[in-house]
Amino acid sequence: MNIVDRIVLQGEKEDEGKRIDVFLASELDYSRSYIKKLIEEGLVLVNGKNVKPSYKVKEDDEVIVNIKEAEKIEVVPENIPLDILYEDEDIIVINKPQGMVVHPAPGNYSGTLVNALLYHCKNLSGINGILRPGIVHRLDKDTSGVMVVAKNDKAHMSLSNQIKERSVLKKYVAIVEGVIKEEEGKIEAPIGRHPVDRKRMAVVQDGRYALTLYKVLERFKNNTFVEATIKTGRTHQIRVHLSYIGHPVVGDPVYGYKKQKFKLEGQALHSKVLGFIHPTKGVYMEFEAPLPDYFTRLLEILRAEKDRD
Numbered sequence: 001m002n003i004v005d006r007i008v009l010q011g012e013k014e015d016e017g018k019r020i021d022v023f024l025a026s027e028l029d030y031s032r033s034y035i036k037k038l039i040e041e042g043l044v045l046v047n048g049k050n051v052k053p054s055y056k057v058k059e060d061d062e063v064i065v066n067i068k069e070a071e072k073i074e075v076v077p078e079n080i081p082l083d084i085l086y087e088d089e090d091i092i093v094i095n096k097p098q099g100m101v102v103h104p105a106p107g108n109y110s111g112t113l114v115n116a117l118l119y120h121c122k123n124l125s126g127i128n129g130i131l132r133p134g135i136v137h138r139l140d141k142d143t144s145g146v147m148v149v150a151k152n153d154k155a156h157m158s159l160s161n162q163i164k165e166r167s168v169l170k171k172y173v174a175i176v177e178g179v180i181k182e183e184e185g186k187i188e189a190p191i192g193r194h195p196v197d198r199k200r201m202a203v204v205q206d207g208r209y210a211l212t213l214y215k216v217l218e219r220f221k222n223n224t225f226v227e228a229t230i231k232t233g234r235t236h237q238i239r240v241h242l243s244y245i246g247h248p249v250v251g252d253p254v255y256g257y258k259k260q261k262f263k264l265e266g267q268a269l270h271s272k273v274l275g276f277i278h279p280t281k282g283v284y285m286e287f288e289a290p291l292p293d294y295f296t297r298l299l300e301i302l303r304a305e306k307d308r309d
Contacts, residue, residue, distance in 0.1 A: 002069040011061035021053040077119035090155040095289040098144040125156035142266020146289040158279035169275030175268040176247040184215035187241040220302040
């Protein structure tokens with residue numbers, strides 16, 4: 001059996017007592033019936049062991065979901081330019097452009113960051129299977145900025161553990177709708193799958209703990225330039241949290257305003273700073289990705305609009 005994707009999750013306090021099939025269906029883009037099938041085929045392991053669909057999740061459970069090959073898959077190296085901020089034999093730090101998908105998925109096997117990495121690097125960590133080699137964390141397609149990729153399994157495990165322990169510094173900048181009055185604040189609200197639209201995330205009562213800290217960098221006539229630091233790494237976390245407090249990210253096609261004033265290709269959200277302990281050197285390293293052109297242009301427009309008033 002060819003495993004093309006391996007997803008690793010951890011049970012948290014708010015997951016205690018949930019059935020494993022319910023827990024996984026809420027976390028992944030798969031139906032509960034498909035999850036149940038994976039469990040019955042022995043492709044879901046909890047703490048290294050097979051379980052039944054009725055198994056109740058416990059805090060700190062390690063849940064591994066193996067996705068088997070459904071069709072003949074070939075992820076080929078592609079000569080796509082990369083903006084490399086740092087590279088050694090263990091890791092490669094990339095400034096990902098807006099519009100680039102991080103890893104292949106069914107129906108989209110080319111033009112991704114993984115295709116580019118396979119061309120550039122001789123080796124990548126194999127922990128996450130064929131579709132996501134080296135991918136320790138990800139950025140949304142239309143979120144630009146810094147991310148780290150593991151070149152070997154040792155580096156992958158070290159970085160994954162740091163992310164799990166919430167010791168990795170993840171600092172973003174965003175331009176949001178409306179003017180935020182307070183200088184700084186925190187958004188502490190659980191995030192899970194939207195109860196109706198399974199492709200969206202939302203603040204839901206039985207979601208997973210999520211914490212975002214933000215501070216205002218600059219105010220404009222109808223918008224605010226903010227810095228957001230995430231202490232947890234939930235899917236779409238910053239986009240969901242900022243929308244939840246009434247200040248969605250400008251250009252966000254999913255969580256933002258239906259009518260967009262600015263003609264952007266996606267949300268004005270940029271992963272600016274990433275800091276972690278190097279997997280083998282054992283020293284703290286911090287990387288910063290400069291603001292991309294689309295972001296600086298929007299700031300210039302907003303400053304000019306503000307000056308005219």
